[in-house]
Amino acid sequence: MVSTLEDRVRPPAAAGGPLSTQEFFINMGPQHPSTHGVLRLVLKLDGETVREVIPVLGYIHRGIEKIGEHQTYRQFVHLSDRLDYLSALMNNWAVSLTVEKAAKIELNDRIQVIRTIMAELQRIQSHQLWWGVLGMDLGAFTPFLYGFRDREVLTDVFEETMGARLTMNYIQPGGLMQDIHPNFVERVKSFLKYFKPKLAEYEELLGGNVILQERLRKVGRLEAKTAVSMGATGPVLRASGVAHDLRKKEPYGVYSKVAFDVPVGTMGDCWDRYWVRIEEMRQSMRIVEQLIDNIPAGKHLLVKPAIVIKVPQGLYYGQVETARGILGIFVVADGTGYPYRIHLRTPNFNNLWSITAIAPGLRVADLVAILSSLDIVVPDIDR
């Protein structure tokens, strides 16, 4: 009943005849430049053509769910940073959201607005990095540096308020770690002004390139039905034509009060995934623009910092739309300050699975494009 990887990766017997070809297995990863970390894909290749992809996970499985059982809810926030570190704030928010819902903590408008602004800024930041890395994976190194150049501007904004560049640990159950920095509003505005022309430049440099379009268009098509069945969420699902965005469907924060569109693809190919993310950056800027001028006054933390938050007994599931899809936090509480069990439904874990459906029949080079367009963060898959 239970099998092992060796059973799966038996090389096929060579066919007879002097000029017969043979399929072979090859390891892509755990150390490979385009698997974005320590993901391992076992490929069954027929020449350059991929016949089968077997993802092998666990090269960065740290056992966060087990550690989480021994951490208070507030302490768990800092572990959530280290899941998908490119959307650390949104991960913080997911934990906070679930705990607040369970412990029935009501938040004021200031906290909600700041959280929303931060989450959208981080969405932009995450997509900037993705854009650069996509270019690098497809052989153009320069976009990577342009993406990072603009990302640094945003990193500075975060650093000023939160004191950290990557793992911020900022949003916590009951509010925010610190209040925003006095310069925050000004700097965000100047960032928006700076980044708008840059986004147009992005599209000129990479999006308008014939080679890039050749590499992405009609490559790695993911049908809407398959995408849903495979549990894909976020830009991957939306590129397949399903307008499922938690910010619209189950609004949290102040998303119900702001106007924004959900970009939806038609083909579900890599180009659609590219386009959806570029458009999402634009929509995120639109959201921030609406909120940045009227951040309401109020306290930034409603629960005393020293208190261990106790969550009443029960099963709670809260989810947030991160830059890569839906992050769900499933908490089994037993009435103490520690969760009895905590399960993380991570977006990348579910998004990656769809590669087994779309990669067969394509080339090795397409596999790189697909991985890039799925925007994988491996620690988020392995937890």
Place this chain on the structure above:
Amino acid sequence: MGLITEKLPLYLDPVPGSSWFLGKLDEVINWSRANSLWPLTFGTSCCAIEVMMAAGASRHDVARFGAEVARPSPRQADLLVVAGTIVKRMAPRLRTLYEQMAEPRYVIATGSCVISGGPFIYHSYSTLRGLDGVVPVDVYVPGCPPRPEAYFYGILTLQKLIKEGETVRRPGERRKPVLAALPAGMTVDQIQEEMRSLLVTEKNSGDRRNG
């Protein structure tokens, strides 16, 4: 090339005045090794973003130190930057990567996870608590994740070590690992000693913040 680094000193040793020449040769070789640290494209988690990516990007630009030529193949790399958590399953693979690198090879361990296990020390059944058991580490760069500037300090420390340490006669000899954020001439043991004494005085003097 074994000819210069291994055979040459043996042949030259009996010749009078050769030690001056070998010393100069040492200097030149170590200078070239220190200034051309090509890292392996390898990152496991958060630290990779800061140390491999942001450090190489326009703002910080690790290329200034000649360390931007990231090689995807371990055969051509000089520097293994272990950026991010190493778990039980990855450890043998990391060792393989290290074995595949050509001498002289150096290891920089960045981030709390590879120094001690970081936030995953307790109750984790798979996270390794420190990298020292897997590969010999030359320089540690603390931080969670360390800033790119901290990584630069690590690189500069390693450059200094190479310039001082390695000789033609003893190629690739390992030294005791160094914590990058330490002042020159200070060891980890000294720091720990100091911490202990600080803790004692803190207890004795009551609340230090007020007094």
Place this chain on the structure above:
Amino acid sequence: MDNEKLLAALKTLEPQISVRENADRLAVTVPCERLGAFMSKLKLENALRFDILYAHTAIDWVAENRFELIYILSSLEHGHSLMVCVSIPRDAPVAPSVSSIWRIAEWQEREVYDMFGVLYRDHPDLRRLLLEDDWQGFPLRKDYKDDFMLEKPQ
């Protein structure tokens, strides 16, 4: 569909279900042997159409000597969501696989097998997902112990 209507609809599908208390959304407990049929109805029934399986995991109730399998379902079309719970004995943890209904379940069930040792009937490729194939024990069980793990000093 609000929760009462949903529950009524579910009751007509499968009379043996009971409501599981203490959950933040509608949660029903299904007997293990009825799970497969119930789940495929949830997906196929036009009025319900639970087409996305957000999460599947298990809880180790070690004191009661049982595992509770949790399926968190949602319908993109109708917008309602549901938690399905199944109790299986801890010493013979076998459950039917739902990977033929939602393809993502194949991975999620592999993860539950990896972490809890729950065996799934009719699973196409049941093997460890995150840990090595030769790993001993199932780490997310409450009674899991190994020499490597460090307890937090008090």
Place this chain on the structure above:
Amino acid sequence: MVNLQTSWEVRTLSQRASEALAGGQLGLTTGYLFAGLAGLAVFLAAMALVLVYAERKIAAHFQCRLGPMRVGWHGILQSVADSLKLLLKEDIVPTDADRFLHVLAPFMSLLAAILVLVMLPMSPALQVADVNIGVLYVTAVSGLGALGILLGGWSSNNKWSLLGAMRAGAQIISYEVSATLSLLVVVLFSGTLQLSKIVQSQADGWWIWRAPGVGLLAFAIYLIASVAEINRTPFDISEGESELTAGFHTEYSGMRFAFFFLAEFINMFVVSALAATLFLGGWMPFHIGGLATFNAAMDLIPPGAWFAAKSAFLIFVIMWFRWTFPRLRIDQLMRLEWKILLPIGFVNLFLAAMAVLFGFYFFPVQ
């Protein structure tokens, strides 16, 4: 029109050596030979160092950063440090590799690049050898580079290397066809295969604009095809980092890897220099037929400088490509060659033949 055949007399090193031999001056003969060899070696090393440094600096400035800064003034000693380190690094031959071929392959690659270099007319006085089938020789010898890459990938006994080598083989051989076709256009116009004569034939204007349209088109095709031949972005699929780890040289380390590295940069120079020679007049100054004063003014700049400037410009263009474009996929690469470049090349060659036949180009040879 000035008679340029006499004013631009070419004396290659091999010619001088044989003249000295005929005159009985054996010392002078060996002197010339050694000068040729040593000059070539120094030139190779210097060229590689300069090009590697230039590549890193140019890339850095494209990407809003500084590039090497710490080793010497603005990092000019960076490539010296790199090459010294690479030479002294441990040399690994994998256990299961075919030892002999594994060792041979990098030399093969480098050799092909050097052999072409021998033939390049850098200035009237600076050319090692000049045979009357120069163009044929260059196209034939540069094909050896593909052999080096194929051997290297195959002998490494690594699947990624093999994939990279197979890609490189298919790619280089395909694009050789287009490159040669566009070289033939110039051969048709100048009526010779000898490289120095081709340069001399451009005394009234470079072929890129003297042959209306076809010259420019041939130049464009040659540039694309030759960038593909030397495996640089957007055609670097054989060593595409993000796909094949390091492609055919995945298993190479230390000195042997440095040779592949060196060959890549020498090849880049060779390709640019060849394009400059055939299409941009080589060492010939910028002339417009009939404007004697203008031409004389242009002649004040030494021919070597003209050659260097033209090659440097083309090298810069190739680097520009690399830091701008993404990479093509293998099947798209093949489609580009066989379905687009090759037909255009044939039509272009036909048009060129017509132009030559009817004397329809600027400043026809008297």
